[in-house]
Amino acid sequence: MADALLEPLFTPLTLGALTLRNRFVMPAMQIGFTENCGPSERTIAYLRARAEGGAGLIFSESCAPDHPSGYWQAAFCVLNDETRGRWARLADAVKGAGAAFAIQLWHPGGQRRPIAGFPHADAPTLSPSGLIQKGREGGRAMTRAEMDDLAAAFIRAAEQARAIGADGVELHCAHGYLMDQFLWAETNVRADGYGGASVADRARYPLAVAAAIRQAIGPDALVSLRFSQFKEVDYGARVFETPEELAEFGVLARDAGLSMLNVSSRRFGKPEWPARDPALGIAGWTRRLAGLPVMTTGSIGLSRDMFADLFDGQDPALAIAADLTELVRRFAAGEFDMVGIGRMHIANPDFVTKLREGRFDALRLYNKAVDLRHLMEQIVPGAVEEGRKTAEV
Numbered sequence: 001m002a003d004a005l006l007e008p009l010f011t012p013l014t015l016g017a018l019t020l021r022n023r024f025v026m027p028a029m030q031i032g033f034t035e036n037c038g039p040s041e042r043t044i045a046y047l048r049a050r051a052e053g054g055a056g057l058i059f060s061e062s063c064a065p066d067h068p069s070g071y072w073q074a075a076f077c078v079l080n081d082e083t084r085g086r087w088a089r090l091a092d093a094v095k096g097a098g099a100a101f102a103i104q105l106w107h108p109g110g111q112r113r114p115i116a117g118f119p120h121a122d123a124p125t126l127s128p129s130g131l132i133q134k135g136r137e138g139g140r141a142m143t144r145a146e147m148d149d150l151a152a153a154f155i156r157a158a159e160q161a162r163a164i165g166a167d168g169v170e171l172h173c174a175h176g177y178l179m180d181q182f183l184w185a186e187t188n189v190r191a192d193g194y195g196g197a198s199v200a201d202r203a204r205y206p207l208a209v210a211a212a213i214r215q216a217i218g219p220d221a222l223v224s225l226r227f228s229q230f231k232e233v234d235y236g237a238r239v240f241e242t243p244e245e246l247a248e249f250g251v252l253a254r255d256a257g258l259s260m261l262n263v264s265s266r267r268f269g270k271p272e273w274p275a276r277d278p279a280l281g282i283a284g285w286t287r288r289l290a291g292l293p294v295m296t297t298g299s300i301g302l303s304r305d306m307f308a309d310l311f312d313g314q315d316p317a318l319a320i321a322a323d324l325t326e327l328v329r330r331f332a333a334g335e336f337d338m339v340g341i342g343r344m345h346i347a348n349p350d351f352v353t354k355l356r357e358g359r360f361d362a363l364r365l366y367n368k369a370v371d372l373r374h375l376m377e378q379i380v381p382g383a384v385e386e387g388r389k390t391a392e393v
């Protein structure tokens with residue numbers, strides 16, 4: 001019996017051929033159990049526990065397609081012939097416990113810092129325009145042939161994801177990595193129809209890849225696209241300056257055949273364009289303008305956002321914000337269809353079950369030092385860009 005307040009979030013959701021048992025999603029998050037570029041037995045046990053704990057849909061941690069420029073360091077997965085058997089066992093474990101499962105396809109773009117001795121360390125680092133932020137270099141601008149080559153690698157990865165039993169894939173176009181470097185005007189100054197001032201031009205490559213993935217893996221597969229306004233290198237960044245720009249993107253995203261848009265924000269309840277609507281968050285705007293099913297993420301159940309928490313470490317103590325009234329109110333108002341629970345899923349494998357049973361007192365507080373110990377040991381120091389320490393935005 002669900003806690004009465006939260007009951008609406010325990011209704012099923014149909015996304016094309018896929019039915020989720022509830023609205024709770026575990027978004028993509030590295031945990032530090034990666035071995036030889038793929039999931040390990042620990043990864044499998046870890047995600048199986050989150051599926052047993054009640055999540056409706058689980059996204060794998062970010063995973064690069066098998067392309068030389070996608071290999072970075074030991075913490076990050078790749079979907080290749082060597083790892084696919086382990087991916088198959090992971091899909092089987094998650095789906096066997098009742099959750100849907102999709103692999104998040106990601107590419108570091110100009111954020112990559114090749115690490116000596118790691119596979120393909122000699123391969124060039126590629127980005128849309130050689131930038132990871134205005135005035136900050138990262139990689140070199142891709143040629144059109146390289147874009148085609150990488151698109152083919154994404155498509156192969158999506159086909160492999162389906163072949164190993166995943167329900168689909170998510171194209172990671174958020175947080176300042178390759179696809180987001182295309183979307184963001186600061187990092188995409190290409191003049192070949194794939195960049196510049198127009199949203200349609202900047203979205204052309206990510207959406208062409210998404211559409212090709214849909215074409216390759218068929219109408220029944222889940223194809224999600226994750227985007228964010230903010231970047232790890234700039235919390236105040238915006239891909240879409242106005243609702244009109246977001247609307248333009250929304251139409252193109254629908255045309256690309258996406259099943260859903262996964263809208264990543266630092267705080268799910270923050271109004272996006274307060275002068276236009278005093279309350280509506282970016283997820284709500286997206287659902288209104290794109291007309292696709294939308295997932296929201298960002299500090300649900302927690303007092304402090306993940307990016308301040310992960311990179312800055314300067315905020316007052318993290319606390320559980322057990323009051324989910326605001327979440328339910330926005331859900332009832334039609335701002336989003338699914339809710340992404342990040343760090344609280346790391347800390348509580350059975351987060352969803354605890355909510356369903358109203359056992360808020362049993363929730364364990366996420367603690368970076370404890371929960372991310374393995375990840376921190378795996379990440380090469382200095383090889384991941386720090387968030388820009390701007391004033392809170």
Ligand SMILES: Cc1cc2nc3c(=O)[nH]c(=O)nc-3n(C[C@H](O)[C@H](O)[C@H](O)COP(=O)(O)O)c2cc1C
Binds near residue numbers: 031340343375
């Ligand atoms: C350790 C860690 C790893 C993450 N890795 C990814 C990732 O691989 N891909 C991604 O899109 N987001 C990643 N994120 C962001 C989360 O998916 C999520 O958006 C973020 O934690 C905010 O949700 P929360 O406030 O509920 O934690 C990561 C977050 C954490 C804490």
